[in-house]
Amino acid sequence: MKHSDRQIAPRFSQQSRLDGLFLPDMCSIRILLLVIIITELLAIIITLAASDKGKLWLDLGLISLFVQWVSLGSILALCLSQSLLARFDNTRAGIISFLIINLTTLLVSEVAFSLIALPSVGQGTAAHIEFLLRNLGISVIVSLLILRYFYLQYQSGRSIRAENVSRIEALQARIRPHFLFNSMNIIASLTRSDPKLAEQAVENLSQVFRASLSETKKQITLHEEISICKSYLQIEMLRLGERLKIEWHIDADVENDMIPPLLLQPLIENAVIHGIEPLPNGGTIMITARHIEDKNSLNLRVSNPCDESNGNLSSASSGNQLAHKNINARLEAIYEGLAHFKIIKESDKYTAVIDIPISLLHKSML
Amino acid sequence: MKVLVVDDEALARDRLISMLSEMEGDYDVVGEATNGMQAIEQVLALKPEILLLDIHMPGMNGLEVAMHLAKHETPPAIIFTTAYDEHALAAFEAQAIAYLLKPIQKEQLTTSLQKARQLKHGQLKDIQETSENKRTHISVKLRGDLQLIPVADVQYFRADQKYIEMHHSAGISLIEESLKKLEEEFSEKFMRVHRNALIAIDAVIGVERDSLGRSSVVLIGCEERLDVSRRHVTALRRLLKSRG
Numbered sequence: 001m002k003h004s005d006r007q008i009a010p011r012f013s014q015q016s017r018l019d020g021l022f023l024p025d026m027c028s029i030r031i032l033l034l035v036i037i038i039t040e041l042l043a044i045i046i047t048l049a050a051s052d053k054g055k056l057w058l059d060l061g062l063i064s065l066f067v068q069w070v071s072l073g074s075i076l077a078l079c080l081s082q083s084l085l086a087r088f089d090n091t092r093a094g095i096i097s098f099l100i101i102n103l104t105t106l107l108v109s110e111v112a113f114s115l116i117a118l119p120s121v122g123q124g125t126a127a128h129i130e131f132l133l134r135n136l137g138i139s140v141i142v143s144l145l146i147l148r149y150f151y152l153q154y155q156s157g158r159s160i161r162a163e164n165v166s167r168i169e170a171l172q173a174r175i176r177p178h179f180l181f182n183s184m185n186i187i188a189s190l191t192r193s194d195p196k197l198a199e200q201a202v203e204n205l206s207q208v209f210r211a212s213l214s215e216t217k218k219q220i221t222l223h224e225e226i227s228i229c230k231s232y233l234q235i236e237m238l239r240l241g242e243r244l245k246i247e248w249h250i251d252a253d254v255e256n257d258m259i260p261p262l263l264l265q266p267l268i269e270n271a272v273i274h275g276i277e278p279l280p281n282g283g284t285i286m287i288t289a290r291h292i293e294d295k296n297s298l299n300l301r302v303s304n305p306c307d308e309s310n311g312n313l314s315s316a317s318s319g320n321q322l323a324h325k326n327i328n329a330r331l332e333a334i335y336e337g338l339a340h341f342k343i344i345k346e347s348d349k350y351t352a353v354i355d356i357p358i359s360l361l362h363k364s365m366l
Numbered sequence: 367m368k369v370l371v372v373d374d375e376a377l378a379r380d381r382l383i384s385m386l387s388e389m390e391g392d393y394d395v396v397g398e399a400t401n402g403m404q405a406i407e408q409v410l411a412l413k414p415e416i417l418l419l420d421i422h423m424p425g426m427n428g429l430e431v432a433m434h435l436a437k438h439e440t441p442p443a444i445i446f447t448t449a450y451d452e453h454a455l456a457a458f459e460a461q462a463i464a465y466l467l468k469p470i471q472k473e474q475l476t477t478s479l480q481k482a483r484q485l486k487h488g489q490l491k492d493i494q495e496t497s498e499n500k501r502t503h504i505s506v507k508l509r510g511d512l513q514l515i516p517v518a519d520v521q522y523f524r525a526d527q528k529y530i531e532m533h534h535s536a537g538i539s540l541i542e543e544s545l546k547k548l549e550e551e552f553s554e555k556f557m558r559v560h561r562n563a564l565i566a567i568d569a570v571i572g573v574e575r576d577s578l579g580r581s582s583v584v585l586i587g588c589e590e591r592l593d594v595s596r597r598h599v600t601a602l603r604r605l606l607k608s609r610g
Contacts, residue, residue: 026373181449182375185468189381280374280401280424 022090022154023097026078039071040064042142042240050303066112069140094151096145105139106132174212179269188236201238204231204232211261219258222289222298226250229287230263236272243300244272249333251290257298257361260334266323267302267352274320275304275350298359303351335360367479368396370414372405372431373447378468382418382447385475402426403503403514407433409442410512417442418466421454426502429454438512443482447597467478475511486563500551504532506539514541517555521569521585522592523548525562535587559583559594559602573602 024031043064051059061186075102078085085093183205190198212226226248237244264287271285283305290297322342331339331354339362344351369386373379381397386393396412399405401423408419421428428446434440446465448454458465458551461513465477519604529540530548549556549564556564569585573594576582581599582591595601 074400116509177450181468184382185449185470186375186377188469192384193377238377241376277422278424 019243021093022151023078023082023085023093024150024153026075026082026153032075035071035075036068037281038146039067041244043067043137049306052068058078060360068138069112070105070108070135072102073108074143077101077104080263083281090151093163095145098147101143102136104141105135107221109135163263175209176212176269178273181237183235186235190238197238201235204234206267207231208235211265213255218261222250222256222259222264224255224257225261225264226255226289228269229263233270237305241271243279244276245282245284247284247286248288249288249290250305253278254291254298257358259298263327263330264300265301265303266327267354268351270320270323271302271304271350275306278307279305290356291358298356298361300354300356301351303349306345306346324352331356367391367416368412369393369394369418370397370399370405370408370412370442371395371418371421371515372419372428373420374400375420376400378420378447382470384477385472387471389476391479394417394524402428402431405431406512406514409435411511413440414442416479417444419444419446421446421448421451421456421570424605430501430503433501434512434514437505437507441508442596445482454460494565497503504539504541504543505534506541513539517552520556520562520590522565523556524564526594556584557598557601557605559598561595565592567605570602570606573599573606576584 035195043060046067047060047063056082078097081096081100085096088096113128113131183201187198189202190201206227208231233244233246268285270285275285276282286301286303288301289301290299290305291297324341328341330340335356337353340358341352341354342355371379371382371384371386373553379400383395383398386395386406393416396414397408399408403426405417405419408414419428419431428448431463432444435444444464446454446463446471447468449468455465457558466478467475473580494609501517503516504520506513506515515532515534515536521533521535523545524531524533525545528542529544542599545558545562545564549558551572553563555567559565565583565585569587571584571586574582574584575598581594581596581602583594583602584591
């Protein structure tokens with residue numbers, strides 16, 4: 001993934017960088033208007049708080065003029081340094097913008113002090129320094145507030161986006177477009193050559209999707225789960241032919257254990273996609289379900305051969321990780337940390353293992 | 367028109383073949399291939415004009431097949447087929463390359479067959495650059511023919527003026543590529559040891575140093591020692607150390 005990001009980056013660099021930084025586009029009219037309004041409100045606050053009797057309008061005019069100069073100067077500086085800021089992460093960009101704003105304040109204050117001899121400020125070095133420090137104080141507080149505001153706005157936008165992405169991912173994990181369209185292609189082919197087999201494929205496909213799309217939180221027996229897995233595998237066998245071989249080792253005493261639906265199937269699907277498909281000559285998936293006496297648990301294992309040169313790639317692929325994350329999250333939610341899921345990687349074999357304490361097998365789902 | 371159908375799934379090939387046989391126009395399926403290597407062999411042997419090429423195949427995938435064939439003097443027009451592949455589709459749409467989504471529809475097959483003939487070679491290279499695929503083979507042009515060398519058999523690449531010498535277990539081949547691109551593509555398996563040399567990490571046996579303090583690297587199956595420039599010595603030593 002890292003690699004592809006780097007390759008795609010140049011084309012969208014401008015956009016994605018601006019998108020990635022918490023600062024909004026400082027060159028946009030919207031931000032300019034927003035800043036002018038905030039600045040004017042600030043000028044009114046300062047005037048209301050500090051103005052002498054009867055000089056309200058005059059003070060407001062002067063203060064507005066001054067504060068607007070500071071704000072517009074800062075915006076201009078930020079707009080000009082936007083491409084530079086885009087090179088940094090959020091923290092650094094934030095610090096740099098903070099410095100830019102406050103330097104602008106000092107600069108404008110300095111110019112104002114030397115150009116106009118304000119009677120209220122007075123003259124002399126002490127008055128000069130006090131004037132600069134007062135302005136800097138206001139500017140530090142206000143710039144921090146504004147940067148914080150931008151940051152919060154950015155975060156809320158980002159979390160909305162993340163939520164949408166995860167919703168789509170959850171939907172895709174359920175209907176698995178690749179599997180759906182491949183199956184449809186097979187059925188389309190079989191309707192001509194072998195309508196009976198096509199009929200069977202439709203039935204199998206329906207069973208798999210009914211299980212995937214059902215909202216019920218009821219548990220099912222391991223026997224039922226295995227039947228879903230078998231339907232799924234029959235479709236994959238049509239597709240992969242000789243390349244896909246399955247070995248079942250299901251102990252008789254486990255078949256009535258209750259488990260959450262679609263616990264085993266995603267592991268088998270992973271084994272097909274990441275284990276068998278990359279191998280030109282295919283291989284055998286071994287599925288084991290048994291009770292381990294001394295640990296008093298139900299032990300489910302799905303193992304597949306893995307191509308050594310491909311092993312790292314396939315186990316790290318995003319689809320695989322998503323499936324693992326889902327299984328972990330479900331086990332955590334149902335068994336509260338007492339069931340375990342792990343992956344055992346050997347040089348030519350990849351095994352996924354689930355352990356559920358027998359005492360919890362009949363626990364209903366939340 | 368001679369057509370070659372490439373897909374690792376038998377039923378998918380059957381469907382395409384029967385659709386082609388019912389189509390107007392003289393489409394003649396001259397062969398079928400079940401993987402990438404076979405596809406290239408068949409293209410060289412049967413010289414089809416159109417290739418219906420599945421992307422998702424074990425070993426060498428369809429995109430890589432197309433990349434290698436683009437170097438051929440008279441490559442066939444290529445139509446990709448795929449069930450669902452977001453990355454590839456984005457690249458195709460950007461490059462206006464013919465592709466078909468499974469299950470394939472008859473009208474779309476007809477339009478693609480027409481569109482495929484107008485495809486330019488350069489566009490195929492662009493797909494490779496935008497997709498995250500890494501090649502499994504390097505293609506070498508050999509008097510109008512194509513020879514494929516597995517990347518796993520390559521010991522090192524050395525830049526020499528205009529060409530790159532590729533040293534592999536079956537000899538030396540000249541290829542027209544850039545060392546920088548090769549380095550980026552195979553960054554997991556190859557490392558730069560000199561301005562002009564990229565070596566296979568797995569082939570490294572050790573590092574030697576001569577009386578003048580210059581370092582060179584010893585590779586499996588190579589008598590020649592390759593110079594290691596000063597700035598790459600540390601990285602190479604670190605690699606050897608991590609291996610123990």
